[in-house]
Structures are given as structure tokens and as C-alpha cells.
Amino acid sequence: MESYDAIVIGAGVIGSSVAYHLARFGARNVLVLDRTQIGAGTTSQSSGILRTHYSVMENVEMAKASWSIFNDFSGYLDDEEASAGLVKCGYLVCAPEGSKLEPLRSALAGQQAQGIEVRLLDQAQARELLPIAKFDDAALIGYEPEAGFADAYMVATGFARAARRKGVKIMEGVNVERLLVEGGKVVGVETSRGTFHSNTVVSTQNIWAKDIERWTGVASPVVPERHAVLALEGPEAYSFQMPVFKDLGSPGMLYCRSYGGNQMLVSEGTVGETLAQPDNEQGDISLDYIVDVGAQVAERFPSYETAGLASSWTGVYDVTPDWNPVLGRLPEVQGLVVGYGFSGHGFKLSPAVGRVLAQEALGLATDVPLAPYSIERFRNGRLLTGKYGLGAVS
Numbered sequence: 001m002e003s004y005d006a007i008v009i010g011a012g013v014i015g016s017s018v019a020y021h022l023a024r025f026g027a028r029n030v031l032v033l034d035r036t037q038i039g040a041g042t043t044s045q046s047s048g049i050l051r052t053h054y055s056v057m058e059n060v061e062m063a064k065a066s067w068s069i070f071n072d073f074s075g076y077l078d079d080e081e082a083s084a085g086l087v088k089c090g091y092l093v094c095a096p097e098g099s100k101l102e103p104l105r106s107a108l109a110g111q112q113a114q115g116i117e118v119r120l121l122d123q124a125q126a127r128e129l130l131p132i133a134k135f136d137d138a139a140l141i142g143y144e145p146e147a148g149f150a151d152a153y154m155v156a157t158g159f160a161r162a163a164r165r166k167g168v169k170i171m172e173g174v175n176v177e178r179l180l181v182e183g184g185k186v187v188g189v190e191t192s193r194g195t196f197h198s199n200t201v202v203s204t205q206n207i208w209a210k211d212i213e214r215w216t217g218v219a220s221p222v223v224p225e226r227h228a229v230l231a232l233e234g235p236e237a238y239s240f241q242m243p244v245f246k247d248l249g250s251p252g253m254l255y256c257r258s259y260g261g262n263q264m265l266v267s268e269g270t271v272g273e274t275l276a277q278p279d280n281e282q283g284d285i286s287l288d289y290i291v292d293v294g295a296q297v298a299e300r301f302p303s304y305e306t307a308g309l310a311s312s313w314t315g316v317y318d319v320t321p322d323w324n325p326v327l328g329r330l331p332e333v334q335g336l337v338v339g340y341g342f343s344g345h346g347f348k349l350s351p352a353v354g355r356v357l358a359q360e361a362l363g364l365a366t367d368v369p370l371a372p373y374s375i376e377r378f379r380n381g382r383l384l385t386g387k388y389g390l391g392a393v394s
């Protein structure tokens, strides 16, 4: 039986980041197992938006640490060919009078208190940045210049490649069928390609985290939720220079960004379709949904009244009851560290999450405290629910 210092289950952007950081922090003998391919899970469905705007301050800190890595991805990995595909176009967020106004004001102030550059803009200044939109209902507009979007698949493969260069073994097409536990301690995993031994296992299985519940009997509070993403082509380009935009005034709390330098990528920031089973295959997108989102877009971007649908896809979020991840050890199973439940906002946290999960697995001090993200919050009621309520802003 092969033996490893640590085994990572799942090679999405989170597992790849964990694997790289395990090696970076000194683990010599690390194995990553994925039943499909690196980045082929929900990572490849991501909209890729990067911001530090959150109402949960723990997330602001994690996103800020991650941004500094995205901003110098190749330098951080010491690989001049690595690229995150970063487009640093900034992040614009606005709210009208009403229930989202105070959460926005307090989130912007919270970011500033953590030393993040955030500007308050008037409607004319917002139009200068995003001239295809109108802001006549906006009571508060925030702008985060150090933000934008990147490519989650490129980041996953970048971390995986850097991990391999440090000696990590990544096996694709290997299904983990069971966690092996003896006397309450992890001793390895049983897979479609045999048994591998380790006293440290990190599970980064996203919507498939219910496996942990089956293997250990410890509940995994995660539900798979499908969301649709549309690419629209309007008469006016949504260029790479224009910021990512979050419209807290629209019924669907829309987010949009440039797609390919010309089209608009748009999706709703609200609750999606709950699936009975974890499954990231493509789902149907109804014509009613497209018409509804199109109407919301046209409210904000008048010339998009005549926009056409260029492409569309679905992706699945791993949603927890407070829309924030579970990070850290499972108290019941010694040697098992988990990172799941990213609820549609895990890409922007992935570098910092990889660091802290690797630190935790190796028994090192973590960059930020993991206690707020512990699974025990669902037992003691200390939830991390954001001020915007449930939804991917958090």
C-alpha cells in the first residue's frame, strides 16, 4: 500500500491550491486524487469574479489575501508561464434607497477599515466608468479599483502545475470510494485504483461533500444548487476596460462583466434551483428565465433592450445554510480537514483558502483564524450569514 504525508480529494481550484500549498509549506509526499480531471468540476463553470467586497469581514480578509496572490500569480508560483487570466477592471456596486442600502454602506466602510481602496462615486462618475449603464436610481455607489475577474480553470491548472513541479503526485480518473478510519483516526482512502495510506486527508469535494457524511456519519451541511449564466451581445460593447458590476437594485441582484471584451456575462445573485443529487452536467435554461434576466438587464443597460443571447451555460454551487464555506478539521475524525460549501464565491478565496487548509493539515499556525468557518457553527448557531441575506455576495 502506497503511503503519503497527505492526500487531497478533489483537484478543483480549491484542491489544487491546497496541494500546492502543502508542498510550499514543506510536505514532501502529497497525493491528489480526482475522479475526473483537474478543474473539470464546478471550477470550469465559474464566472471568475474577484472582489474583496463582502459584508462578512472574515471573507474580506480572506479575499484581500487572495487578491495579492492573483495580482502576481506567476511570481507567487515562481512560474513565468503561469497566468490567472486576470483582467483588472475594478468592481462597481450600487444600491437604490431600500433594504440593500445600509448593508452596502456598512460593507464599504468595513472594507475601508481593512485598508482596501474603495471610492464612493456619484452617478456621473459611475457613468464614466460604465457608460453603457444608467444609474438614476442609485443612492449609493461603491468602486473597488483593485478587483476584476480571472479564469478559474487557468488558476486551478496553474496551482496544479506548480504543485507537480514541487513533487506532488496528481492522479486523474480516480474515484475515492471510502475514507479509511481506525479508532477515530484517518488512515487512508480506498479508491477505484486501490488503497492509499495517509494520516492526513484533505477533502475539497465541493457539491460531492456529502460523501464525507456517508463515509464518517458526520453531517455535511451542503446542497447542490444550479445557476444559469448568460452571455449577451448588445449594440454597445461591454469592454474589458469596464468594471464588473453588481446591481443590488435589480430583483435578481444581477452581476455582470465583460465577456471576451465585447459581450456581457450576466447572472443572478440570488437562490438557484436545488438539485436532488450532486451533478454538474449542463441543465436546461428556460426561455422565461432568459426573458426575465434580459428585462432586468435592459432596465440598467437601455441599449441591451435589443441584445441577443450569444451563449449560456449552467453551473452548480455547493450551498451551506449561511452561504459561507466550512473550513478546517472535523472534530469527530482525527486527521480529516475539509473545505467545501463555497456557495458560489469560492474562486476569489481560493489562494488564501489553499494556504490555510494546508497550514491546518500540517499543524501550522493559520494565516487567519479558522474558528468562524468551523462546522460547529451549524451546531452552536454562530452562523456567518452576511448582511445582504442569503445569496452569493455574502
Ligand SMILES: Cc1cc2nc3c(=O)[nH]c(=O)nc-3n(C[C@H](O)[C@H](O)[C@H](O)COP(=O)(O)OP(=O)(O)OC[C@H]3O[C@@H](n4cnc5c(N)ncnc54)[C@H](O)[C@@H]3O)c2cc1C
Binding pocket: 009, 010, 011, 012, 013, 014, 015, 016, 033, 034, 035, 036, 037, 038, 039, 040, 041, 042, 043, 044, 045, 046, 047, 048, 049, 050, 152, 174, 175, 176, 177, 204, 205, 206, 207, 208, 211, 227, 228, 229, 314, 315, 316, 317, 340, 342, 343, 344, 345, 346, 347, 348, 349
Ligand atoms: C456558475 C458559477 C459561477 C461562479 N462564479 C464565481 C465568481 O464569479 N467568483 C467566485 O469567486 N466564485 C464563483 N463561483 C464559485 C467557484 O467557481 C467555486 O467555489 C470553485 O470553483 C469551487 O472549487 P472546488 O475546488 O471547491 O470545486 P470543484 O471544481 O467542483 O472541484 C471538486 C473536485 O472534486 C472531485 N471529487 C469529488 N468527489 C470525489 C471523489 N469521491 N473522488 C475523487 N474526486 C472527487 C470532482 O471530480 C471535482 O473535480 C461560481 C460557481 C459557479 C458554478
